[in-house]
Amino acid sequence: MAVRLLPLALVPLLLLLSAAASPAAEATLHPVDYLALQAVRRALTDLPGSRFFASWDFTSDPCLFASLADTFPSAAIATLPALTSLSLVSGRVIGTLSQAITSLPVLRFLALAGNLLSGDLPASFVPALRTVDLSKFTAWVPASLLQLWDLRTLVLSHNALSGEIPRAVRSPLLHRDLCSNRLSGGVPPLPGMLVYLSLAGNWLFGPIGGVLRRLPWLSFVDLGRNWFSGEVPGEVFAFSWIGYLQLRKNAFSGELRPSGATVDLSHNALSGRVPPERRKKMTCGARVSVTGR
Numbered sequence: 001m002a003v004r005l006l007p008l009a010l011v012p013l014l015l016l017l018s019a020a021a022s023p024a025a026e027a028t029l030h031p032v033d034y035l036a037l038q039a040v041r042r043a044l045t046d047l048p049g050s051r052f053f054a055s056w057d058f059t060s061d062p063c064l065f066a067s068l069a070d071t072f073p074s075a076a077i078a079t080l081p082a083l084t085s086l087s088l089v090s091g092r093v094i095g096t097l098s099q100a101i102t103s104l105p106v107l108r109f110l111a112l113a114g115n116l117l118s119g120d121l122p123a124s125f126v127p128a129l130r131t132v133d134l135s136k137f138t139a140w141v142p143a144s145l146l147q148l149w150d151l152r153t154l155v156l157s158h159n160a161l162s163g164e165i166p167r168a169v170r171s172p173l174l175h176r177d178l179c180s181n182r183l184s185g186g187v188p189p190l191p192g193m194l195v196y197l198s199l200a201g202n203w204l205f206g207p208i209g210g211v212l213r214r215l216p217w218l219s220f221v222d223l224g225r226n227w228f229s230g231e232v233p234g235e236v237f238a239f240s241w242i243g244y245l246q247l248r249k250n251a252f253s254g255e256l257r258p259s260g261a262t263v264d265l266s267h268n269a270l271s272g273r274v275p276p277e278r279r280k281k282m283t284c285g286a287r288v289s290v291t292g293r
Contacts, residue, residue, distance in 0.1 A: 032080075032081070033082070035079070036076055036077070038058065039079070040073045040076040041056055042076075043071060071095050072093050072117060074095060074097065074098040074100070074101055077101055081106075083106070085108060085110075086107065086109065086110055086112075087110075087111040087112075088111065088112045088113075089114075090113060090136075091114070091115055092116055093116060093117065094115075094116045094117065094118070095118075096119040097122065099123070099124070102122045102124065102126060103122075103126050104126060105126060106126075106128055107128060107129060108129060108150075109129075110129060110133070111131070111132075112133070112137055113133045113134065113136050113137060113155070117137060121138055121140065121142055122142070123144060124142070124144045125148060127148055127150065130150050130151060130152050131152065132153070132155070133155040134156055134159070135155050135156060135158050135177070136159065140161075143168065146170065146171055147168075147170045149171070150171075150172075151171035151172070151173060152171075152173060152175065154171070154173055154175065154176050154177070156181070157178065157180050157181070157198070159180075159181055161182060161183055162183065162184070163183065163185075164183065164188075165183055165185070165187060165188055165199075165204075166188075167188040167189075171191065172193060173191045174194060174195045174196065175194075176191070176197055177196070178202070179198040179200040180200065180201040180202075181201070181202050182202065183202040183203065184204065184205075185204065185206075186204070186205065187206075187208050187211050188211075189211060190211060192214055192216075192217075193217055194215050194217065195219050196219065197221050198220070198221075198222040199222070199226065200222045200223060200224040200225050201226075202225075202226055203226070204223075204226040205226065206227075206228065207228070207229060207231075208228050209230055209232060209233040209236075212232070212233055212236050213233050216235075218236075218241075219243050220242075220243065221236075221242065221244065221246065221247075222244070222246040223246065223247050224246045224248045224250070224264070225249045225250075227250060228247075228252060229250070229251040229253065230254075231252070231253065231254035232252055243262065244262050245262070245263045246263075248264045248266045248268070249268075250267070253268070255270070256271065
């Protein structure tokens with residue numbers, strides 16, 4: 001059974017519960033979930049004049065519940081052992097993320113981006129996690145998050161992360177977004193199965209060609225607004241599955257070798273001319289722009 005608090009209010013809280021239940025009991029809450037959701041209900045408040053909680057009828061289908069949260073009900077949520085997905089949509093929710101939540105045994109999806117949560121992240125996370133979005137959330141990330149064997153998507157954008165990009169990464173990431181932070185230094189080897197990579201808007205520098213050569217499955221690359229230098233390897237332009245290549249505002253140099261993707265190479269030190277066949281492709285929506293820094 002899936003139980004969700006639908007995002008019908010300004011600060012919605014979405015809970016997806018995978019609890020074992022027979023088809024006949026599809027809209028009936030397990031006693032443990034019943035008590036936990038009652039605790040969640042007591043932690044939430046309506047805006048003046050609103051009646052979102054009128055739908056919280058615990059004898060009916062909990063998928064019809066609506067919510068408006070102000071304080072993150074960590075203690076109540078931590079009592080939901082069948083919770084598989086926790087998403088707090090951007091708003092003004094305050095509070096902290098407790099170890100009890102990140103240790104829920106079957107939690108797979110955790111997205112708490114864009115609120116007013118504070119405090120350090122827990123030191124450890126449940127191994128079952130596959131997606132973590134903590135953008136606009138924190139200034140410190142525990143190393144244990146990068147060791148999860150099932151983690152596929154990691155979004156840590158728009159934080160105040162500083163220092164170098166961690167090297168000890170065991171997670172088989174497909175999607176990694178570290179844009180708009182304060183990361184510095186070079187880029188270490190990255191998980192070879194990456195499909196989406198965004199490092200834009202940091203203080204990263206040095207050559208990156210060797211790193212990109214080891215990422216043959218990339219379809220989205222954004223390295224803009226850094227200080228990367230050296231040549232962009234020809235193999236990257238040859239990857240036919242790259243649909244978006246953003247390299248603007250760096251110090252790349254060498255010959256221009258545009259691909260069939262949407263490409264922005266502006267504000268670099270690249271040389272050469274756009275070949276005639278590339279100009280034809282530009283009429284199909286592709287873009288290449290090369291200007292001085």
